Amino acid sequence: MSTVMMSPQALQQKRGLLLGVRGWTAVLSALAVLTVLIPLLNRVVPADSVFHLSDYAVGLTGKILCYAICALAMDLIWGYTGILSLGHGLFFALGGYGMGMYLMRQIGRDGNYKSDLPDFMVFLNWKDLPWTWALSDSFIAQMALVVLVPGLLALVFGWFAFRSRIKGVYFSIITQALTYAAMLLFFRNETGFGGNNGFTDFKRILGQPIATPTTRITLFIITGATLVGFYLLARWIVNSKYGRVLQAIRDAETRVMFTGYNPLAYKLSIWTLSAVMCGVAGALYVPQVGIINPSEMSPSAGIEIAIWAAVGGRATLIGPIIGAFFVNGAKSWFTVAFPEFWLYFLGALFIAVTLFLPQGIVGLFKRFSRSAADTANDAANRTHA
Amino acid sequence: MRCLFWIFCLLGALCPPLVFALTPEQAGQIAAGDLDDRIKTLNAVVAEADTALEPFVKALLDEAVKTSAGKAYIVADGKTVEAATGKPAVLPADAEDTVTNNRMRRELESAIAVLRLVSPDRAVRAAAITELKDQVDEGKLGLIDKATTAETDPELKARLQLLRAAVLISSDDPAKRLTAAKALSGSSSPATRSLLLEKLGSEPDATVKAAIQAALDSVQGQLVWGERLGLLFTGLSLGSILLLVALGLAITYGLMGVINMAHGELMMIGAYATYVVQNLFKNYLPGAFDGYILVAIPAAFLASALVGAVLERTVIRWLYGRPLETLLATWGISLVLMQAVRSIFGAQNVGVENPAWMSGGVQVLPNLVLPYNRLAILVFAALVLLAMAALIGKTRLGLFVRAVTQNRRMASCVGVNTSRIDMLAFALGAGIAGLAGCALSQVGNVGPDLGQGYIVDSFMVVVLGGVGQLAGTVYAALGLGLMNKLLEGWAGAVLAKIMVLVFIVVFIQKRPQGIFAVKGRSAEA
Numbered sequence: 065m066s067t068v069m070m071s072p073q074a075l076q077q078k079r080g081l082l083l084g085v086r087g088w089t090a091v092l093s094a095l096a097v098l099t100v101l102i103p104l105l106n107r108v109v110p111a112d113s114v115f116h117l118s119d120y121a122v123g124l125t126g127k128i129l130c131y132a133i134c135a136l137a138m139d140l141i142w143g144y145t146g147i148l149s150l151g152h153g154l155f156f157a158l159g160g161y162g163m164g165m166y167l168m169r170q171i172g173r174d175g176n177y178k179s180d181l182p183d184f185m186v187f188l189n190w191k192d193l194p195w196t197w198a199l200s201d202s203f204i205a206q207m208a209l210v211v212l213v214p215g216l217l218a219l220v221f222g223w224f225a226f227r228s229r230i231k232g233v234y235f236s237i238i239t240q241a242l243t244y245a246a247m248l249l250f251f252r253n254e255t256g257f258g259g260n261n262g263f264t265d266f267k268r269i270l271g272q273p274i275a276t277p278t279t280r281i282t283l284f285i286i287t288g289a290t291l292v293g294f295y296l297l298a299r300w301i302v303n304s305k306y307g308r309v310l311q312a313i314r315d316a317e318t319r320v321m322f323t324g325y326n327p328l329a330y331k332l333s334i335w336t337l338s339a340v341m342c343g344v345a346g347a348l349y350v351p352q353v354g355i356i357n358p359s360e361m362s363p364s365a366g367i368e369i370a371i372w373a374a375v376g377g378r379a380t381l382i383g384p385i386i387g388a389f390f391v392n393g394a395k396s397w398f399t400v401a402f403p404e405f406w407l408y409f410l411g412a413l414f415i416a417v418t419l420f421l422p423q424g425i426v427g428l429f430k431r432f433s434r435s436a437a438d439t440a441n442d443a444a445n446r447t448h449a
Numbered sequence: 450m451r452c453l454f455w456i457f458c459l460l461g462a463l464c465p466p467l468v469f470a471l472t473p474e475q476a477g478q479i480a481a482g483d484l485d486d487r488i489k490t491l492n493a494v495v496a497e498a499d500t501a502l503e504p505f506v507k508a509l510l511d512e513a514v515k516t517s518a519g520k521a522y523i524v525a526d527g528k529t530v531e532a533a534t535g536k537p538a539v540l541p542a543d544a545e546d547t548v549t550n551n552r553m554r555r556e557l558e559s560a561i562a563v564l565r566l567v568s569p570d571r572a573v574r575a576a577a578i579t580e581l582k583d584q585v586d587e588g589k590l591g592l593i594d595k596a597t598t599a600e601t602d603p604e605l606k607a608r609l610q611l612l613r614a615a616v617l618i619s620s621d622d623p624a625k626r627l628t629a630a631k632a633l634s635g636s637s638s639p640a641t642r643s644l645l646l647e648k649l650g651s652e653p654d655a656t657v658k659a660a661i662q663a664a665l666d667s668v669q670g671q672l673v674w675g676e677r678l679g680l681l682f683t684g685l686s687l688g689s690i691l692l693l694v695a696l697g698l699a700i701t702y703g704l705m706g707v708i709n710m711a712h713g714e715l716m717m718i719g720a721y722a723t724y725v726v727q728n729l730f731k732n733y734l735p736g737a738f739d740g741y742i743l744v745a746i747p748a749a750f751l752a753s754a755l756v757g758a759v760l761e762r763t764v765i766r767w768l769y770g771r772p773l774e775t776l777l778a779t780w781g782i783s784l785v786l787m788q789a790v791r792s793i794f795g796a797q798n799v800g801v802e803n804p805a806w807m808s809g810g811v812q813v814l815p816n817l818v819l820p821y822n823r824l825a826i827l828v829f830a831a832l833v834l835l836a837m838a839a840l841i842g843k844t845r846l847g848l849f850v851r852a853v854t855q856n857r858r859m860a861s862c863v864g865v866n867t868s869r870i871d872m873l874a875f876a877l878g879a880g881i882a883g884l885a886g887c888a889l890s891q892v893g894n895v896g897p898d899l900g901q902g903y904i905v906d907s908f909m910v911v912v913l914g915g916v917g918q919l920a921g922t923v924y925a926a927l928g929l930g931l932m933n934k935l936l937e938g939w940a941g942a943v944l945a946k947i948m949v950l951v952f953i954v955v956f957i958q959k960r961p962q963g964i965f966a967v968k969g970r971s972a973e974a
Contacts, residue, residue, distance in 0.1 A: 148773045224954055224955070230957060233773065236773065237908045237909075238912070238953070240905060240908075241909060241950050248943045248946055249947060363905065371777060404788070404792065407787065407788035408784075408785055414780055415781040418775075419767055419768070
């Protein structure tokens, strides 16, 4: 692995500042683009100007930013720790449902049935809120749940799984079964989360009407800032000693154990953090998209998150973000232009990336920008690995 | 004595019941007049069990009866006959049409069924009893009594007595209801149970109520076994399907270590191959339609095996030893295959018909029918299992596959063409998936999403059963199938699935390598 080839001095330097000068410039300018430039182009630049960004484009970008957070979370657990989770769609949806419950309660009496209860409960002829909705009136409590529910679920599940050293594909398959079972559970009306329709028709958030341009652009800015924040957190993690142990676990878990480390705590903590990140992404996603339903938990949704990370480039932090933008951008273009070819493209992408681009798009760029000597060196490394 | 009994039975069967002629006045009264009077006369005549009545009742149902001056005539095919005598007659000029409204129609229909109770043909009588189950009232009691006395077949006689009791339990007379309740306790049909449950709520008389309760308990007792066995059978049936699905995975994953997420889509290809073969038979060989399945089985195997071989050559062989990448690539393959099938056959489900010999089922208990198609799949799964065990255990190919699994380099050194073996083994696994698809097409919908529903379950089977173990796969498939269905009856389908998943996660805590762990060094690799 070429990342291990860094000299100790370089490591030390990097750890101190987290990023180099160029790195910080890039991060700050990304932050500026997301939180200042795009909102300005959308809100201030007149609609007939070439520089104007349509509400649709902003909405789409906001959505993809949420996906990018998921891809980043996936990269931490898969790219850096070598554990492929196919259940991240579940954590994303759980976060989304947490936010959705609050938004459903904020509809108040403005629903179709003019009731205090959400419409679907009136429809099912329920008289009281189920216990799961006890905190749904409070924004703060509900946001705590957005973090706690995916976190706790990941903690408990991960503890059982990692303790008995379930790894590799076994773990992937079990996480897929977990999200599949959860999807079935949420599809039921009796579960109390709106059945297969999920939650939709939101009216307001924190007293503000949810569909106005101001609210939307605010949500967009928050999402962009969150992504940058998570990126810095991830950067700090992978460069820390903790992060290097994670990478060691990825490359040779048995050897790590022989050296005296217990991988359980490392794997469990990064797994839980990754789940929480997905939960937060889901909570940001729901008010922007305006709907959450159990299809977000389907096994295919979970595996798509993995392909975003793989397409962009695993074990690089910028890769998954690029991958999320590339795949979802292609998706929204294909589903409009050639709807019947989207699955062919996605399928081909899965195959091509695994066969020809193990380093993803980032790897492709690296290959082109490197000198010939480096390429030879890298090739030697790869054949060795 | 015994000999005499049989002679009487024979006589009873041979001699038609006594024939009472329908009088012209009665025929006229049934055909026209006040509705209540008509029904009353009809019931009176039916109780006489006149076989000549049947054409008349049928004619009334077809509205082919005309009346004139209190006499009824049947007009059919341009000929007129007098209804009571069946003799040709000339239709009087003032003949009027008869009116058969819905209530009259119901009465006539049940009259026909009652008349069939005395038919000389046993099958007709049996069908009549089944038909009458839900539509008799006290008016027809007379004939049921008569039919019971005349009935020679002990099984039909018992059913008639139950039928009689079912009528009587709605009687106004508490004494009759009491006898009926006692008689019904001998029944073991679910319909009796619901009848008793219904009557239990509305019964005013305490003694009768107690008798109904006792009868209900006894019926429950007889039904409960049928239900238990039924549950067991659906569990086994699901298990056999899971086994078929997982057997292919046992080769590709268990022996070769390839996570094939496109396994479900290979099944789908098998199911569509069955569909194509079925259509070919329908269009070109309609006479041999019942045998299409014999062609469909090899066709499904070959179609999926071919796709499998191509996949192995083009994609999977580059990914050996990288299971996570294989998982993603095969997922991509599954998306492409699904979309390809959508492009070719359309996104809608297609219809695959069972051959005639597979429809219907064998009635084991009054409330337990084992469908032939599910029985056939059970047998089929067992045969595939045996064939595969023989192939892996006894043939040269199987020997090579095991050799490559255990030590690829050494196998290569002694001259085994490992890459060819890889391809063949993968094609074999894919072909078995095709067989599973062919079997599934006989019990469920065939559509592009066919494979998606089974992929999670089948991987659970392989994970639970342990890698590289046929026996483990068998136990895990049947066990999961049974467990799923047993829990389903108790907690509902979704909770059952979740409980099974929790069980698997907990089970793997204890035995991380599945039920049958491979011992030794290869276990850690």
